Amino acid sequence: MSDSVPDSVPDSVPDSLPDSMSDAVTDSPFPPGARISLAHGNGGRLMRELIDGLFARILGTGIDTRVDAAAIPSDPAGGEWMITTDGFTVEPLEFPGGDIGSLAVHGTVNDLAVSGARPRWLSLNVFVEEGLEIALLERVIRSIARASAEAGVGILAGDTKVVRRGQGGGIYLATTGIGTRVAPMPLGLDRIKLGDQVLVSGSVGDHGAAVMLAREQFGISGELRSDAACVLPVTDILVGQSGLRFMRDPTRGGLATVAHDIASVTGAGVRLFEESIPVRAPVAGVCEILGYDPLYLACEGRVVAVLDPDSAQPALAALHAAGFSDARIVGVVEALAGRVVLQTPLGGERILPELEDDPLPRIC
């Protein structure tokens, strides 16, 4: 698996990191070129060295690595607890705009954020394949530290397993996120009504296109970067809108799949306006060449929101004012017999089918 990882990945630790984190870059107790062996998962000395010398050192303060269970500190804000869990496999492990570590933190944090919660804590399970370069694992763990610091979440519990060579994709991650509800109103697909507007917070398809290009030997170079990011700045704005009904991060299956969820649960349907859907030119170009539809490609830093007709424009204006200039109202909930219809710029229509054929196995 490691041969699919680019040879030289830029080391992009920003200067603004806390000292303990940037020290970690230079203070590695592992010799250059060191690799994971099965003994790193056997519970003995090597495993202890890996946990203390890598995970605890980088993920830093607050983790007691010698206890079997951690207490969850009570939340001063005091809202209802919310929990989510997720697993992450991606090839390649590092891609333009992110890596499996930041992807895992963002993915978990974002699931809480779009549910109207403030993420507080994460647990982290790491499945490492025998033979993986420890330096790569370090980069991924540093990325987890950085992403969780940015999102304001702490890592409260963790576990490591080593799987035999050939039985894993380098690194798999499993995370559980805990947060407290901050949305003043309940959110959910069941709250959506006919006439509600569908909004996206930015361009679609960037993550899927970037990972696809990084993985395959397509020889197409483009300015593609994953949009992987924490969506709290977006959801913080949207939960302030009184007419907010529902939010979701359009990961696997993209915008079209969220539209399908809306259509099938409401039994109504969604009309999307092709002209309004933001797709960055490099993404559209790659999709054109490779025959993919960006509406089905994963985003990892976007929010699809459904708002009542009176709240949609104010919400859009608030997002634009906060710098999310690509946010658009892209559709409307209509009585369409449970279907998702794309209206083309000419006024033609085509039905967006439910995603069946996975165009991109293992992108998130």
Added chain:
Amino acid sequence: MPGQAQDWLTRIRELPLAAPLRIMNVCGGHERSISMAGLRTLLPPEIRLIPGPGCPVCVCPEEDIHQAIDWAMHQDVIVASFGDMLRVPANVARGEVRSLAEARAAGASVHAIASPQDALRIARENPQRKLVFHAVGFETTMAPIAAMIVEGLPPNLLLLNSGRLTWPAVAMLLESPDAGEEAGLDALIAPGHVATVMGPAEWDFVPTRHGIPTAIAGFTAESLLAAIHSVLEQSRTGQAALENCYGAAVRAGGNPLARRLLDTAFSVVDAPWRGIGTIARSGYALKDEFAAHDARLHLPATAGGRKAGEMPAGCDCARVVLGRISPTGCRLYGSACRPASPVGPCMVSDEGACRIWWASGVRAPSAG
């Protein structure tokens, strides 16, 4: 621009239509643009847009696919082909490796590429191994492959060549329709990219010899609607001619350099089309001077005995390719045959009519 496309649409709607008109396109790119823009939902019902032979992957002979799979599995070679070729199923007994994608899953070295240059790069990166590039495509794809051949290939790069020409399939439709079936088209939208490379004159025979209105179109809704308007107008006035609606991209004589490269690298030969049979002067064959790179001469022919006409049981891809039936006219469409579990090549390739219709939401009437 939608504005100009809208104008063409208005002009088409204003034309008096005497009778239903079947307009065939012979390019997967055209069919994709038509479906994705929802043009069928915008045009008067008398106008039927029919996808014709426009998918090189769909007509790639079964024996060539077998050969590529077999070499990938049993010779120490790397096989590279365009992404959609990897999933095209061959006819094999249950449990056997039926596609290059399955060969890859079984451990063979198989690469999906997007450009012929990728094959060159992979061959150079692996000088100790033979790389078999399964070249599948029409004129527009074969021209850059010809350039690569003429420029000089690395010694370890071998070609399994399944390249085809576009116009001979249309000539076959018009000149030797199957017994009892007519050609199935009243007008033709000729492929813009092919005309850019080969020149528009190749398509003259359609209006002059057969009296069929013809227009060359590009890939925007605007260009396609202009071409549809052109053939409607030709049909209405009874004046069939070849009109170019792809603007300055198409020049008399096409692209002389590309044509010279094609002539240098390839001879034009009679060639089999999957499920259809042999079409006269419709295939590209590597010229003798490049025999050192002909995979068939350097690797054992292990997929012999397969018939080019072989299609999976019940699969109507060949009739879809010829425009005899629409994708929804195939019994397997949407039931046994879907993109995730394709039976025939038309449901695999991005140029295949079944795949395009399925992706644009068309479902078999019975399936709802």
